[in-house]
Amino acid sequence: MRTWLITGASRGLGRALALHLSARGDRVLAVAREPAGLHALADRCGPGRIDAVPLDLADAGAIRPTLDAAIAGAGGIDGAINNAGIGAYKSFLAHDEAELLRILQVNLGAAMQVCRVVLPHLAARGGGHIVNIGSDLGRRPLANMAPYVATKHGLLGFSHSLLREVKDQRIRVSLVNPGIIDTGFGGGQEGHGDGHHSLRPEELAAQVVAVLDAPAGMVIDEITLHPLGQSDF
Numbered sequence: 046m047r048t049w050l051i052t053g054a055s056r057g058l059g060r061a062l063a064l065h066l067s068a069r070g071d072r073v074l075a076v077a078r079e080p081a082g083l084h085a086l087a088d089r090c091g092p093g094r095i096d097a098v099p100l101d102l103a104d105a106g107a108i109r110p111t112l113d114a115a116i117a118g119a120g121g122i123d124g125a126i127n128n129a130g131i132g133a134y135k136s137f138l139a140h141d142e143a144e145l146l147r148i149l150q151v152n153l154g155a156a157m158q159v160c161r162v163v164l165p166h167l168a169a170r171g172g173g174h175i176v177n178i179g180s181d182l183g184r185r186p187l188a189n190m191a192p193y194v195a196t197k198h199g200l201l202g203f204s205h206s207l208l209r210e211v212k213d214q215r216i217r218v219s220l221v222n223p224g225i226i227d228t229g230f231g232g233g234q235e236g237h238g239d240g241h242h243s244l245r246p247e248e249l250a251a252q253v254v255a256v257l258d259a260p261a262g263m264v265i266d267e268i269t270l271h272p273l274g275q276s277d278f
């Protein structure tokens with residue numbers, strides 16, 4: 046059994062990842078703001094699989110104490126998936142300043158903070174894995190999503206740079222760039238896609254787990270996955 050920290054685990058891709066990993070016997074420290082979604086996930090997965098970790102990643106000061114306690118409660122950790130992400134489709138100036146800073150913090154600042162908490166544990170264990178969920182927008186521009194796109198570009202540079210710092214400690218860092226996913230991101234409704242124009246969260250989760258399952262001496266440093274029917278790539 047391995048133990049993974051997953052942010053944004055209450056719905057969407059994060060929940061699909063938690064379901065996949067717990068179904069094969071792993072333990073998940075599941076982070077999100079709303080406890081209800083985390084408890085529903087824990088009930089679905091059965092005893093000993095999900096530790097609900099309510100945490101607002103926009104609250105930078107709460108991240109270390111909350112995660113330190115969760116990791117200590119689990120007796121250590123094998124890796125983390127920085128999956129939580131937020132964004133709004135509107136012009137740059139229509140983002141108010143608080144919203145702008147929240148997007149930067151949740152998508153990028155918090156991912157770095159999670160790494161700062163988790164990396165010493167992985168080094169002490171002799172290795173581990175960090176997966177950052179980016180976006181196909183990490184490598185191209187999109188009008189009306191400038192703050193979100195900036196965070197995904199930032200996550201790309203961070204992931205590749207961090208990998209080069211920690212790989213000699215047998216710590217792998219992988220960046221997964223999805224195209225459109227059939228989730229409620231940005232106010233949509235999860236589960237209404239046809240599997241052609243948007244990625245099914247459970248199918249994408251299986252590919253992320255394949256990244257985790259790469260042979261120990263191999264790192265998949267970046268992958269991009271699009272639904273065939275996505276028109277803008």
Ligand SMILES: NC(=O)c1ccc[n+]([C@@H]2O[C@H](COP(=O)([O-])OP(=O)(O)OC[C@H]3O[C@@H](n4cnc5c(N)ncnc54)[C@H](OP(=O)(O)O)[C@@H]3O)[C@@H](O)[C@H]2O)c1
Binds near residue numbers: 052101151223226229
């Ligand atoms: N959906 C897409 O088309 C798409 C495409 C490319 C990349 N991505 C990326 O894929 C990742 C997952 O997206 P998704 O579509 O699964 O999103 P989602 O369905 O909107 O789920 C987002 C998750 O993040 C959590 N979250 C949001 N704000 C948080 C905060 N301040 N603190 C802690 N948790 C927070 C949410 O729970 P709470 O609300 O309870 O906190 C929820 O569990 C994101 O990084 C996103 O940028 C998505």
